[in-house]
Amino acid sequence: MVACGVVRTPAEEDIALRLLQIEQGIEEWLDRHRPDKVAVERVFAQHNVRTVMGTAQASAVAMLCATRRGIPVALHTPSEVKAAVSGSGRAEKAQVGAMVTRILRLDAPPKPADAADALALAICHIWRGTANNRIAAALSRVREPRP
Amino acid sequence: MVACGVVRTPAEEDIALRLLQIEQGIEEWLDRHRPDKVAVERVFAQHNVRTVMGTAQASAVAMLCATRRGIPVALHTPSEVKAAVSGSGRAEKAQVGAMVTRILRLDAPPKPADAADALALAICHIWRGTANNRIAAALSRVREPRP
Numbered sequence: 001m002v003a004c005g006v007v008r009t010p011a012e013e014d015i016a017l018r019l020l021q022i023e024q025g026i027e028e029w030l031d032r033h034r035p036d037k038v039a040v041e042r043v044f045a046q047h048n049v050r051t052v053m054g055t056a057q058a059s060a061v062a063m064l065c066a067t068r069r070g071i072p073v074a075l076h077t078p079s080e081v082k083a084a085v086s087g088s089g090r091a092e093k094a095q096v097g098a099m100v101t102r103i104l105r106l107d108a109p110p111k112p113a114d115a116a117d118a119l120a121l122a123i124c125h126i127w128r129g130t131a132n133n134r135i136a137a138a139l140s141r142v143r144e145p146r147p
Numbered sequence: 148m149v150a151c152g153v154v155r156t157p158a159e160e161d162i163a164l165r166l167l168q169i170e171q172g173i174e175e176w177l178d179r180h181r182p183d184k185v186a187v188e189r190v191f192a193q194h195n196v197r198t199v200m201g202t203a204q205a206s207a208v209a210m211l212c213a214t215r216r217g218i219p220v221a222l223h224t225p226s227e228v229k230a231a232v233s234g235s236g237r238a239e240k241a242q243v244g245a246m247v248t249r250i251l252r253l254d255a256p257p258k259p260a261d262a263a264d265a266l267a268l269a270i271c272h273i274w275r276g277t278a279n280n281r282i283a284a285a286l287s288r289v290r291e292p293r294p
Contacts, residue, residue: 016210016220023211043200053190056200057207063163064170064208073163 005029006114015057022058026065038066039125041117042075076124081117084124096120152176153261162204169205173212185213186272188264189222223271228264231271243267 007025009018040063043056066073079089085099097109097116103123110116154172156165187210190203213220226236232246244256244263250270257263 014220015222016214019207019211020214023215053199053203056203057210060166060204060207061211063204064166064211067163067167068170073161075162 006112006118015054019057019061022061023065026062030065030069030071035066035071037072037074037125037129038062039074039076039121040066041081041121042077044077074125074129076121076128080128081120081124084127085120093117153259153265162201166204166208169208170212173209177212177216177218182213182218184219184221184272184276185209186221186223186268187213188228188268189224191224221272221276223268223275227275228267228271231274232267240264 005025007022009021013021040059041055043052043059063073076084082091082096083089085091085103086095088095091099093113093116097113100106100116100119100123101109104119110119152172154169156168160168187206188202190199190206210220223231229238229243230236232238232250233242235242238246240260240263244260247253247263247266247270248256251266257266
């Protein structure tokens with residue numbers, strides 16, 4: 001199962017309090033959904049440095065909550081996610097939303113757009129995991145000593 | 148009292164595990180020293196973007212641990228810290244170490260250099276707090292209605 005939710009915190013709020021609210025939101029989901037894995041976006045400081053710092057700090061909280069419970073954390077870059085669902089690492093936000101809707105057979109694109117991004121990340125993780133497992137299985141067959 | 152310690156985590160370790168180790172280190176100190184306030188460096192992405200992301204994530208963990216216990220968190224920029232202890236916002240690392248040694252009447256500069264930086268941050272916070280309180284007190288006297 002792929003679970004998805006969006007925690008919103010007021011932008012004018014103190015950063016330390018916002019991180020605490022994010023932690024509480026994530027803890028509630030981990031309690032409710034008991035995931036086997038958590039996928040987190042790997043953050044790069046490319047465009048808007050100010051925004052990216054907040055994203056890096058929020059993602060740190062997500063990683064911390066998962067690791068504290070022994071849940072493995074996987075990081076994927078935004079381009080990996082876009083490429084996984086749309087075939088292009090430079091896909092537009094709307095394209096990602098459309099593909100998530102199609103892949104998960106939803107009636108309408110998930111809202112807010114952040115929810116679509118989170119679902120794309122989960123899909124990316126599952127698909128990459130499957131591909132990696134197949135490659136590993138194929139390699140182990142190749143490497144097996146012949147009878 | 149000013150308490151200071153350095154948590155080191157192996158650079159080759161998984162980022163999620165490193166954040167967890169930082170959390171455990173900070174929790175131990177909070178248990179041991181029961182601080183009234185926690186001062187954290189305000190991180191800017193100026194020079195080395197890669198390093199700064201890690202610093203932002205580690206500082207998120209520190210803020211989270213303090214806020215979770217209801218301890219107020221204050222953020223100070225590196226230039227505020229340098230200016231507070233040395234009089235110049237562009238002071239060199241060695242100069243900061245020398246001033247921390249003098250202010251706290253230590254026999255030798257604290258090692259590693261990160262410990263000196265942490266002590267400078269604490270000194271900055273205490274001095275700025277005192278200055279702010281004096282200004283507030285002076286203002287309240289000025290504003291008091293005359294008898």
